[in-house]
Amino acid sequence: MKINKTIIMSIFLLALVMPTVTAFAVSSPYFSGHPLTLQPGESKEIVLQIQNKAGEPVDFSARGEIVEGSEIAEFIDSPPIYELPFGTAVDTHLRVTIPKNAKPGDTWNLKVSYKTIPLKEKGGVTLGIGASANFQVKAVAPEIEIPPTGKAIAEKAT
Numbered sequence: 357m358k359i360n361k362t363i364i365m366s367i368f369l370l371a372l373v374m375p376t377v378t379a380f381a382v383s384s385p386y387f388s389g390h391p392l393t394l395q396p397g398e399s400k401e402i403v404l405q406i407q408n409k410a411g412e413p414v415d416f417s418a419r420g421e422i423v424e425g426s427e428i429a430e431f432i433d434s435p436p437i438y439e440l441p442f443g444t445a446v447d448t449h450l451r452v453t454i455p456k457n458a459k460p461g462d463t464w465n466l467k468v469s470y471k472t473i474p475l476k477e478k479g480g481v482t483l484g485i486g487a488s489a490n491f492q493v494k495a496v497a498p499e500i501e502i503p504p505t506g507k508a509i510a511e512k513a514t
Contacts, residue, residue: 379408379409379410379411380406380407380408380418380440380470380472380485380486380487381406381407381409381487382404382405382406382407382468382470382487382488382489383404383405383406383407383445383489384404384405384489384491385402385403386402386466386489386491386492387489387491388490388491388492390491391463391491391492391493391494392452392466392491392492392493392494393493393494393495393496394452394453394454394493394494394495394496395454395495395496395497395498395499396454396455396456396457396458396459396460396495396498397453397454397455397456397458398453398454399451399452399453399454400451400452401432401449401450401451401452402449402450402451402452403447403448403449403450404447404448404450404468404489405445405446405447405448406418406420406438406440406445406446406448406470406487407440407444407445407446408440408441408442408443408444408445409442409443409444409445413442413443414442415439415440415441415442416440416472416473417437417438417439417440417472417473418437418438418440418470418471418472418473419435419436419437419438419470419471419473420433420436420437420438420448420468420469420470421436421468421469421470421471422450422466422467422468422469423467423468423469423488424465424466424467424490425464425465425466425467425493427464428452428453428454428455428464428466428493429450429451429452429453429466429468429493430450430451431448431449431450432449432450432451433448433449436448437473438470448468448470450468452466452493454493454495458495459495460495460496460497461494461495462494462495463492463493463494463495464492464493465490465491465492465493466489466490466491466492466493467488467489467490468488468489468490469486469487469488470486470487470488471485471486472485472486
């Protein structure tokens with residue numbers, strides 16, 4: 357009987373100190389097989405969305421970091437720290453710039469990571485969690501604009 361009480365008490369104490377389960381995600385319009393394409397020398401502002409919409413109802417902050425591709429990307433938001441009350445999604449803004457000397461077909465990996473910053477209001481054990489977006493950025497040939505000549509081209513029907 358004493359062993360059963362010890363086991364039950366241990367399980368109860370473990371449940372008290374376990375971290376809260378939080379669902380945290382990043383949404384990106386770019387992914388494997390669907391890269392961001394830019395011409396050499398071109399810049400583009402992109403939006404990655406971070407979400408705190410599932411799991412335990414916990415509010416937290418998240419810090420963004422460019423893990424790969426910092427030579428072509430930077431956060432526009434400064435500092436890249438975002439408040440995420442439970443049930444919300446927040447847009448984060450980055451600027452991606454392809455070098456002017458890039459050649460069509462050059463590619464870069466861009467990995468943007470977000471890590472939670474636990475709020476210190478509650479006692480117990482807290483663990484930070486993270487989520488990331490990882491995709492390629494590809495240099496493409498500049499589009500050549502052909503000015504209209506005003507002449508119609510007719511094809512013979514065969």
